[in-house]
Amino acid sequence: MAYNMTPEARRGQLIADLHGLADYLDRHPEVPIPRYGPVRVSVHPIYDTEATTEAEAIAEVERIAGLLGVPLRVENGHHIACANFGAVSYEAVLITQAAMDRRAAQDSYCNNISPDPPKE
Incomplete structure (x- = not known):
């Protein structure tokens, strides 16, 4: 496109x-x-709408939830509006910067931890 x-x-x-x-x-x-679906059409307000700030993007997800007639879900910094059409869903998602920063902090340790015992 x-x-x-x-x-x-x-x-x-x-x-x-x-x-x-x-x-x-x-x-x-x-x-x-896909055997288990769903197939998703995802809209990310910061990229796909006129929203330019995190606050505007959150408001856009809230607006889309209203248009879709679905509840807004807010979970650990993820703002989600999702309507399901059988095996196909339409969703608008905004992940806050704070949530992305928390994830980056968690992932920063991933190369320092090994399930294997140390080699002698």
């Missing part, structure tokens, strides 16, 4: 591409599909 498309054109192209995928899979039953 071209980056220089208008929002309306990008939306139309995404919808056409989703129809194209569905039609292709329908015509080619030999092509495997």
Whole structure:
């Protein structure tokens, strides 16, 4: 998808591409599909909307939850609005900087810990 498309054109192209995928899979039953699903369409407000700050992105996830008619989930710095359509889901996700920083701090030790006993 071209980056220089208008929002309306990008939306139309995404919808056409989703129809194209569905039609292709329908015509080619030999092509495997996810066994357990779901297939996700994910929107990340900082990248996919006009939100430029974390606060604006959180507000955008809240707005999307309202549009979808689903509750907003906030878990450990993850703000999520998710609507399920059978094996396909649409979600808007914002992970706060504080949550990403906590994860980075946890991961900073990963190369210092080994399940194997030290070699002598």
